[in-house]
Amino acid sequence: MPIKLFDTLTREILPLEPTSPAEPFRMYCCGPTVYGPAHIGNFRTFILQDVLRRALELQLGKQNVIHARNITDVDDKTIRRSGEEGLKLSAFTQKWTDKFHADCEALNLRPPAFEPRATDTIAQQAALIEKIMENGHAYQGKDGSIYFRLSSYKNYGALSHLNRDELKTQDTNSAGQANDADEYVRDNVGDFALWKARKPEDGDNFWPGPRVNGQPVEGRPGWHIECSAMIDDVFQGKTIDLHGGGVDLCFPHHENELAQSMCAHPHDCGYRFVRHWFHSTHLLVDGKKMSKSLGNLYTLDDLKQKGFSPTAVRYALIAGHYKKQLNFTLEGVAAAQTALEKIRHGLSQALKEFNAPLDFSKLIAESAQNETTSLLCNNESFFWKAFTDDLNTPKVLGELFIALGQLKENPSVDLIKQIAFACYGLGIDPFADADEKAPAQIPEDVAALGAQRWQAKQDKNWPEADRLRDELATKGFKSLDRKDGYEIVPL
Numbered sequence: 001m002p003i004k005l006f007d008t009l010t011r012e013i014l015p016l017e018p019t020s021p022a023e024p025f026r027m028y029c030c031g032p033t034v035y036g037p038a039h040i041g042n043f044r045t046f047i048l049q050d051v052l053r054r055a056l057e058l059q060l061g062k063q064n065v066i067h068a069r070n071i072t073d074v075d076d077k078t079i080r081r082s083g084e085e086g087l088k089l090s091a092f093t094q095k096w097t098d099k100f101h102a103d104c105e106a107l108n109l110r111p112p113a114f115e116p117r118a119t120d121t122i123a124q125q126a127a128l129i130e131k132i133m134e135n136g137h138a139y140q141g142k143d144g145s146i147y148f149r150l151s152s153y154k155n156y157g158a159l160s161h162l163n164r165d166e167l168k169t170q171d172t173n174s175a176g177q178a179n180d181a182d183e184y185v186r187d188n189v190g191d192f193a194l195w196k197a198r199k200p201e202d203g204d205n206f207w208p209g210p211r212v213n214g215q216p217v218e219g220r221p222g223w224h225i226e227c228s229a230m231i232d233d234v235f236q237g238k239t240i241d242l243h244g245g246g247v248d249l250c251f252p253h254h255e256n257e258l259a260q261s262m263c264a265h266p267h268d269c270g271y272r273f274v275r276h277w278f279h280s281t282h283l284l285v286d287g288k289k290m291s292k293s294l295g296n297l298y299t300l301d302d303l304k305q306k307g308f309s310p311t312a313v314r315y316a317l318i319a320g321h322y323k324k325q326l327n328f329t330l331e332g333v334a335a336a337q338t339a340l341e342k343i344r345h346g347l348s349q350a351l352k353e354f355n356a357p358l359d360f361s362k363l364i365a366e367s368a369q370n371e372t373t374s375l376l377c378n379n380e381s382f383f384w385k386a387f388t389d390d391l392n393t394p395k396v397l398g399e400l401f402i403a404l405g406q407l408k409e410n411p412s413v414d415l416i417k418q419i420a421f422a423c424y425g426l427g428i429d430p431f432a433d434a435d436e437k438a439p440a441q442i443p444e445d446v447a448a449l450g451a452q453r454w455q456a457k458q459d460k461n462w463p464e465a466d467r468l469r470d471e472l473a474t475k476g477f478k479s480l481d482r483k484d485g486y487e488i489v490p491l
């Protein structure tokens with residue numbers, strides 16, 4: 001049963017499969033612009049893409065999915081901020097690329113197979129722009145920059161479902177005032193910059209670009225052309241099976257990528273740029289749009305400082321469906337942390353039933369192996385059904401709690417393996433960065449102290465219970481008490 005996913009262009013839920021069974025599934029996601037720490041809205045998109053990639057790997061086999069995600073390391077913001085810090089652009093963007101990688105690792109995002117950087121593919125971008133110009137879809141404006149001629153591409157607006165009659169498109173007559181911003185709104189559509197001619201404020205950050213009349217135009221790329229060129233470079237000009245990004249990238253970024261890439265090819269060659277467009281919806285924080293001025297723009301570090309684990313943050317970010325607006329709140333992350341504790345507790349109880357201690361994290365890792373996959377990834381699995389149902393992550397989490405209920409009634413290794421499989425797909429290891437570890441790691445003397453303390457509590461011998469609590473603490477453990485029992489966990 002293949003994964004079915006909503007496609008932005010056709011507005012249909014369609015199965016995800018490679019172009020042909022002999023080919024890998026080619027997946028490209030727009031990556032971060034590295035001028036500061038990514039915020040949780042960015043990470044929600046990357047985490048959902050990671051879940052999708054994991055599910056695709058379960059469906060097709062790990063080696064049959066190629067995931068590329070770029071690094072945008074040149075634009076107005078990176079140039080301005082590196083100047084303010086007195087750093088070379090490359091040193092500045094490397095610093096924030098490293099930070100991005102560290103956050104990704106903490107959030108259990110698997111690194112992409114390819115991670116091209118915009119500044120490493122300037123030559124490919126220039127070549128692509130030359131092709132677009134040759135095909136009559138671009139021109140040099142009076143300011144020296146090279147613009148895409150919107151009126152030359154009749155399908156412009158199809159992806160973001162713009163009404164073409166409403167487009168206020170410019171033509172070459174207004175080229176001098178053409179729009180060289182990378183981001184703009186739907187009612188301000190105009191010819192957009194493929195290549196920005198060198199300006200004094202760019203400092204040393206310019207490259208020899210596409211040639212016009214045999215002469216390279218010095219400057220730097222527009223944002224949109226970077227992705228078109230990197231996709232061609234990584235996937236050797238082949239159609240990609242899926243292109244992903246946050247919904248804010250649909251227009252103008254993806255619309256422009258699509259126009260450029262189509263216009264770099266002859267009209268009648270039957271070329272297709274992307275088979276499936278995957279956009280995840282915006283995040284609200286405390287019911288409002290995230291913004292610096294509202295003070296609700298959280299980074300992973302902000303949340304870690306508030307005592308939340310990266311696993312809880314990941315959990316909170318996938319607790320809503322990717323097509324629905326998720327309202328992120330601190331209460332929501334706290335609830336995710338509690339949910340993770342419940343999962344750990346349920347699993348710990350069940351794992352205790354088996355004489356040989358089962359390592360749940362190892363079971364998760366094994367879920368990704370093909371022989372296990374064929375066993376689990378079938379039509380019988382409720383987890384798999386939820387994954388394939390338009391990447392329904394909240395449903396997978398719901399099924400997980402149903403399974404935990406069943407596990408309490410009837411502990412079975414098969415069911416534990418099924419849960420491990422769901423955890424692999426979601427990228428959530430309940431034991432990963434928790435205070436608690438799996439039960440097998442509690443030393444015997446500590447377990448004995450825990451039992452004595454519980455007994456003292458049952459006997460209402462409070463001073464003794466307190467004394468034993470302190471003794472547990474000196475050994476680095478504490479007891480989590482519940483109505484019907486307790487659990488010893490590291491402090």
Ligand SMILES: [Zn+2]
Binds near residue numbers: 029253257
């Ligand atoms: Zn992009």
